Amino acid sequence: xxxxxxxxxxxxxxxxxxxxxxxxxxxxxxxxxxxxxxxxxxxxxxxxxxxxxxxxxxxxxxxxxxxxxxxxxxxxxxxxxxxxxxxxxxxxxxxxxxxxxxxxxxxxxxxxxxxxxxxxxxxxxxxxxxxxxxxxxxxxxxxxxxxxxxxxxxxxxxxxxxxxxxxxxxxx
Numbered sequence: 001x002x003x004x005x006x007x008x009x010x011x012x013x014x015x016x017x018x019x020x021x022x023x024x025x026x027x028x029x030x031x032x033x034x035x036x037x038x039x040x041x042x043x044x045x046x047x048x049x050x051x052x053x054x055x056x057x058x059x060x061x062x063x064x065x066x067x068x069x070x071x072x073x074x075x076x077x078x079x080x081x082x083x084x085x086x087x088x089x090x091x092x093x094x095x096x097x098x099x100x101x102x103x104x105x106x107x108x109x110x111x112x113x114x115x116x117x118x119x120x121x122x123x124x125x126x127x128x129x130x131x132x133x134x135x136x137x138x139x140x141x142x143x144x145x146x147x148x149x150x151x152x153x154x155x156x157x158x159x160x161x162x163x164x165x166x167x168x169x170x171x172x
Contacts, residue, residue: 038143043086043135045079051131052079062126063101071127086132090139099129 052068052075061067071078089095102123111118141158144150150158155166 035149036147038139040091041139043083043090045083047135048079048083048086048131049075051134055127055130060124062103062124062129064126064128066127068127068130082128082131086135089132090136095129095132099126099132101126 052071055068055072057072058068085096102125104121104123106119107122109118109120153166153169155161155163
């Protein structure tokens with residue numbers, strides 16, 4: 001546990017740097033209590049259908065060769081099997097290896113298309129992995145926000161939060 005490590009590192013008044021003492025004291029107080037465990041909540045076929053419905057309709061596909069457009073067309077028929085697989089994934093805590101594959105493609109930046117340095121790699125994941133990730137992200141963010149685990153200055157990957165907010169907070 002992090003608080004034991006802080007205590008083991010001798011965060012006492014014997015050190016010469018007073019600022020270091022304040023930091024150690026603050027960390028010791030913040031991490032004194034452990035965070036609650038995340039509660040397991042099963043997915044439903046309705047949740048899976050909603051996730052599929054909110055996915056971007058794209059013709060591109062990953063290594064599974066299944067575009068999101070096709071998933072949207074048959075979401076009613078595949079939501080029950082996907083719900084079963086999603087619940088097994090959430091319950092076991094093991095993300096299926098086949099869903100970890102990605103197709104890497106170069107994407108041109110806004111520059112010279114003949115210059116290889118003006119490209120960056122993008123990973124195109126399988127369509128199936130996207131909604132499993134969305135289901136897990138929803139649960140994780142609900143847990144983190146509900147238990148006040150993230151500080152208000154954490155702007156990345158949060159709803160209603162933009163890089164502009166971080167810049168504004170930093171400059172003011």
